[in-house]
Amino acid sequence: MSDLGPQRRPRPRGRSARAWFVLPAVIALLAAACASPASSTAPGSSSSAPASSAGPAGSLAPSSSAPSSSVAAAGASGTGVSGSVTHLTVGLGYIPSVQFAQFYLAQQAGYYRAAGLDVTFQNKIDPDLVVLVGQGNLDAGIADGTSVIPAVSQGIPIRYIATIYGTFPNIVFAKASSGITTAGDLKGKRIGTPCKCGSSWIMLQALLQSAHLTTSDVQIVEYPDYSQEAAVYRGAVDAATGYTNNEPLQLESQGQKVVVLHVDQTLPLPGPGLISSTQTIATKGAALRAFVAATLRAMRDIEANPQKGFDAALAVVPQLKSQQALQMSILKATIATWQSPYTQAHGLGAIDQAGWQQSVSFMSGLPEHLVPHPVTVSQLVDPSLLPSG
Amino acid sequence: MSVRRALDVTAAAVAFVLFWKLIVVVGNYPVFILPAPEVVAERFVSAWLDGTMEPNAAQTLLEVVLGFALGASAALVAGYALARSRLIERVLSPYLVAAQATPILALAPLLALWFGSGLLSKVVICALIVFFPVAVATMVGLRNVDRRLLEMARSFRATPWQLLWTLELPAAMPGIMGGMRVGVTLAVVGAIIGEWAGGEQGLGVLINLARGSLFDIPLLFATLLTVALLGVVLYLIVALVERRIVGPRG
Numbered sequence: 184m185s186d187l188g189p190q191r192r193p194r195p196r197g198r199s200a201r202a203w204f205v206l207p208a209v210i211a212l213l214a215a216a217c218a219s220p221a222s223s224t225a226p227g228s229s230s231s232a233p234a235s236s237a238g239p240a241g242s243l244a245p246s247s248s249a250p251s252s253s254v255a256a257a258g259a260s261g262t263g264v265s266g267s268v269t270h271l272t273v274g275l276g277y278i279p280s281v282q283f284a285q286f287y288l289a290q291q292a293g294y295y296r297a298a299g300l301d302v303t304f305q306n307k308i309d310p311d312l313v314v315l316v317g318q319g320n321l322d323a324g325i326a327d328g329t330s331v332i333p334a335v336s337q338g339i340p341i342r343y344i345a346t347i348y349g350t351f352p353n354i355v356f357a358k359a360s361s362g363i364t365t366a367g368d369l370k371g372k373r374i375g376t377p378c379k380c381g382s383s384w385i386m387l388q389a390l391l392q393s394a395h396l397t398t399s400d401v402q403i404v405e406y407p408d409y410s411q412e413a414a415v416y417r418g419a420v421d422a423a424t425g426y427t428n429n430e431p432l433q434l435e436s437q438g439q440k441v442v443v444l445h446v447d448q449t450l451p452l453p454g455p456g457l458i459s460s461t462q463t464i465a466t467k468g469a470a471l472r473a474f475v476a477a478t479l480r481a482m483r484d485i486e487a488n489p490q491k492g493f494d495a496a497l498a499v500v501p502q503l504k505s506q507q508a509l510q511m512s513i514l515k516a517t518i519a520t521w522q523s524p525y526t527q528a529h530g531l532g533a534i535d536q537a538g539w540q541q542s543v544s545f546m547s548g549l550p551e552h553l554v555p556h557p558v559t560v561s562q563l564v565d566p567s568l569l570p571s572g
Numbered sequence: 573m574s575v576r577r578a579l580d581v582t583a584a585a586v587a588f589v590l591f592w593k594l595i596v597v598v599g600n601y602p603v604f605i606l607p608a609p610e611v612v613a614e615r616f617v618s619a620w621l622d623g624t625m626e627p628n629a630a631q632t633l634l635e636v637v638l639g640f641a642l643g644a645s646a647a648l649v650a651g652y653a654l655a656r657s658r659l660i661e662r663v664l665s666p667y668l669v670a671a672q673a674t675p676i677l678a679l680a681p682l683l684a685l686w687f688g689s690g691l692l693s694k695v696v697i698c699a700l701i702v703f704f705p706v707a708v709a710t711m712v713g714l715r716n717v718d719r720r721l722l723e724m725a726r727s728f729r730a731t732p733w734q735l736l737w738t739l740e741l742p743a744a745m746p747g748i749m750g751g752m753r754v755g756v757t758l759a760v761v762g763a764i765i766g767e768w769a770g771g772e773q774g775l776g777v778l779i780n781l782a783r784g785s786l787f788d789i790p791l792l793f794a795t796l797l798t799v800a801l802l803g804v805v806l807y808l809i810v811a812l813v814e815r816r817i818v819g820p821r822g
Contacts, residue, residue: 310784318605330787337787339604379772380785405689407770408681553786 269470270301274312274324276455279500281510282428282517283325284492285347287499289481298473313458317341322463323471328453328539329382332546333553335563340461342565343539345475345532347482348454349523351447353386356431357422358415359440366394366444373402375411375423383424385553386446389545393449428516436509447523450545451538454520464565472568479532479570482521489515534566607790615790616797624778624791629798631773635691635763636806639698640756647703647755648748651710652736661711672704676762680769694766694774701762702755709751713744749814756810760803775799 275283286304289295295302307315313330315321317339331343355374357363363372369391376383379398391397404411404420411423412430416437422444425431431441446452457478459471485492493514497503503510525535539560547554589609595601596608603611619625650668654661680697687693717740725739741748767776775795782792 310787313787314604330785333785334787337604337789338602339787340602378770378780380781384785405770405772407689408685410685551781551785555786555788 267299268301269299269467269473270303271295271322271467271470271474272303272305272320273474274305274307274315274321276306276312276325277308278306281493281496281500281503281514284496284514284517285478285481285485288485288492288495289477291495291498292481292484294477294480295474298477300470300474300477302474313339313341316458316463317460319460319462322467323457323459323474325455326458327382327455329385329542329546331453331458331563332543332558333555336554336556336558338556341458342461342464343453343456343458343534343563344464344471344565344568345457345479346454346526346534347456347532348520349526349531349533349535350427350520351382351386351445351452351454352427352517352520353383353446353452354425354427354431355387355390355422355444356415356425356434357442357444358434359442361421361442363422363442363444366390366396366449369394369422369444370396370400371402372421373404373419375404375406375414375420377406377409377411377424379403379405380551382452385546385549386452387424388549389450389452390444390446392545393446427520428513432509432512432516436512450541451523451525451535452542452545453535453539456532456534459565459568464568468568472570475532475568476570482531485514486518486521489518492518530569530571532569533571534564534569536560536564536566539563604787604789607793611790612793612797615788616794619791619794625795625798628773628775628778628795629802632760632763632767632775632799633802635694635698635766635774636756636759636802638691639695639762640702640759640806642695643699643702643759644706644752644755646699647706647751648710650703651707651748652714654707654711655714668704668707671700676701676765680765683766684769689770689772693769694763694771697766697769698759698762701758701765705754705758706748706751709747709754710744713747713751714740716747717743746814746818749810749818752810753807753814756806757803760799760806764799775802 273286275286283304286302290302290304305321307321307324310330312321312324313326313334316324316326317334323344325347326343328343328346331341334341355366355369361372363369374387376387378384388398391400404414406414406423411420412425412433414420415423415430416434416439423430427443427445431443434441457475464471481492481495489511493503493511496510496514521531523535525538526533543554543558543560543563547557592609596606599606607615616625650664654664676697679700680693683696684693687696721739721743722735725735730738763774764776764779767774768780771777775798778795779792779799782788782795
């Protein structure tokens with residue numbers, strides 16, 4: 184083998200050889216002692232999904248790194264319990280955005296504080312959030328339901344505890360002039376998507392399957408920089424994947440008539456919702472239940488009066504003011520996704536377990552092997568923390 | 573390689589694996605936080621056997637080889653020009669340094685936008701990341717050629733081509749090959765960054781999939797191991813070429 188560095192002076196052989204083994208052992212012990220303890224929950228007993236993949240809807244450049252707002256006593260930022268106040272650290276997707284208005288409102292209106300909670304928000308990207316929740320570094324987070332299924336299948340101990348997006352927000356959109364009106368019309372068309380991964384890719388496959396098509400029946404064009412909206416606008420592709428509260432609104436704001444294809448009519452894929460780890464549920468179940476209730480209360484407030492939500496988001500993301508009309512329309516489109524026929528019948532936040540079962544079956548058959556180990560719905564969701572649970 | 577060196581390398585590898593295993597055991601880490609070495613080894617083997625790894629590794633290797641060839645070739649020419657012309661050095665150096673200081677991670681999405689998310693953008697990223705160390709090594713190597721030898725060659729009326737081919741290049745070769753060693757490992761990094769910015773195949777794509785879609789952390793580690801092995805093998809190939817051309821170092 185070639186030299187990897189300068190020649191070294193010869194050393195006594197015995198000491199050198201022993202050092203190779205003794206030194207790492209000492210360092211390992213120190214490292215393990217210093218590292219944060221991992222969840223000891225058995226893999227496969229819970230699940231979660233990232234919400235950051237809920238897309239850049241309404242995203243503006245954050246004014247600072249991660250917004251960290253706390254309603255309770257100053258200095259309370261951990262995840263422990265002090266007195267009657269329970270500290271919760273909650274991961275929100277991507278960057279601060281109007282789509283998280285319900286969390287901001289619950290914080291600013293004192294719903295969390297009234298429930299005995301001191302809530303701190305952190306913005307995380309999807310895969311990080313799922314693992315951090317599973318590890319217990321975050322008490323809860325908002326994550327895609329379609330990420331919860333593979334994560335639990337891989338042994339990450341998380342559970343989906345409340346639905347936020349009752350309607351799956353990932354959609355296929357096209358200009359009305361494209362002539363595309365149904366999933367069957369996508370045959371032979373060029374479809375833009377950021378990557379062959381994530382919730383949009385799963386949705387696209389489900390949508391195509393509903394018309395007895397597969398991805399080989401269309402021409403996939405990847406836009407890793409999320410520029411598929413511009414590609415649709417200039418005609419580089421016929422349609423693209425996106426988010427119901429983002430790209431179609433952006434196109435309409437440019438005077439385009441847009442067609443949107445939803446997957447929900449054929450397969451009720453689970454949208455982004457709140458997740459937590461099995462260990463956190465066991466140790467902070469009451470606090471999580473209160474957090475879910477307070478968040479749902481804020482969602483109902485915003486449904487009744489979207490301006491309240493916008494004002495709450497504006498307080499966290501002042502840059503929203505520069506695009507007030509567009510951001511308000513994004514918020515309204517987001518609100519529209521909170522409900523589904525199931526949540527309308529069973530209450531905001533309700534978890535459609537039959538839909539989850541269908542989704543597990545569908546995702547188990549996908550070529551990406553997203554579900555390498557079998558999972559049951561009871562391993563994926565925990566509706567007991569819902570107000571009606 | 574001597575028996576002693578082989579023993580040292582083996583001992584270091586064994587110590588590393590033991591260190592890793594010890595952390596997993598003492599920390600009681602679940603697989604999704606830190607998989608044990610035997611779990612990663614098992615996934616590494618299965619990913620190669622079931623065809624998951626091979627096409628991605630081949631794609632990354634192609635990007636690295638093409639990018640390194642392009643970047644190193646351009647850097648040799650640029651390094652020669654920089655070494656020979658103070659004017660060129662004065663004019664180009666600020667741009668070269670600025671380009672080197674700009675994080676390739678930030679440039680990668682732009683390059684994907686300009687050159688598409690196919691092979692070309694990855695090759696360009698690899699070439700860019702390889703260019704600077706090789707160009708600087710070439711410039712420094714050529715400038716450090718013994719002036720007395722140059723004067724002697726000129727006194728024998730050696731042509732510029734003869735000077736370069738028979739004196740300057742051989743004398744500068746240890747430095748140039750040092751730049752190549754750095755460059756080839758950076759080319760692997762460049763390919764992975766390029767694939768992160770978008771692509772259909774490659775080890776960077778597989779890392780993203782394992783982490784973001786599949787939550788298959790052992791596969792993530794197995795892919796990282798493949799990336800590391802790729803870097804080491806390429807480095808050793810360059811070192812072997814260097815040994816053939818220049819002779820053993822030190």
